[in-house]
Amino acid sequence: MKDKKTTVYEDRQEKQRKYMEKHAVLCPHCGAEVLDHMTECPYCKQPLKPKGYTPLTDKQIKKIKLITFSVGMVIAIVVLVCWSLFWK
Numbered sequence: 001m002k003d004k005k006t007t008v009y010e011d012r013q014e015k016q017r018k019y020m021e022k023h024a025v026l027c028p029h030c031g032a033e034v035l036d037h038m039t040e041c042p043y044c045k046q047p048l049k050p051k052g053y054t055p056l057t058d059k060q061i062k063k064i065k066l067i068t069f070s071v072g073m074v075i076a077i078v079v080l081v082c083w084s085l086f087w088k
């Protein structure tokens with residue numbers, strides 16, 4: 001029983017270690033090991049760029065707004081058409 005518990009604990013530690021290895025990056029400001037999803041270095045408090053994070057450009061924001069607007073319009077038209085068909 002005691003041995004089993006230790007194994008489970010070690011498994012968890014091993015998983016955590018693997019996770020840390022997979023996601024560990026070096027802080028560009030102080031060189032400390034940090035995780036790639038962090039937005040701020042816990043050691044030097046400098047801002048970090050999380051992996052896969054790219055700030056949206058104005059062009060992308062306009063595109064997203066246009067898509068959202070188009071989808072909204074399509075839904076509105078569909079609802080209107082259904083509504084008018086239903087009430088005829």
Ligand SMILES: [Zn+2]
Nearest residue numbers: 027030041044
């Ligand atoms: Zn740092």
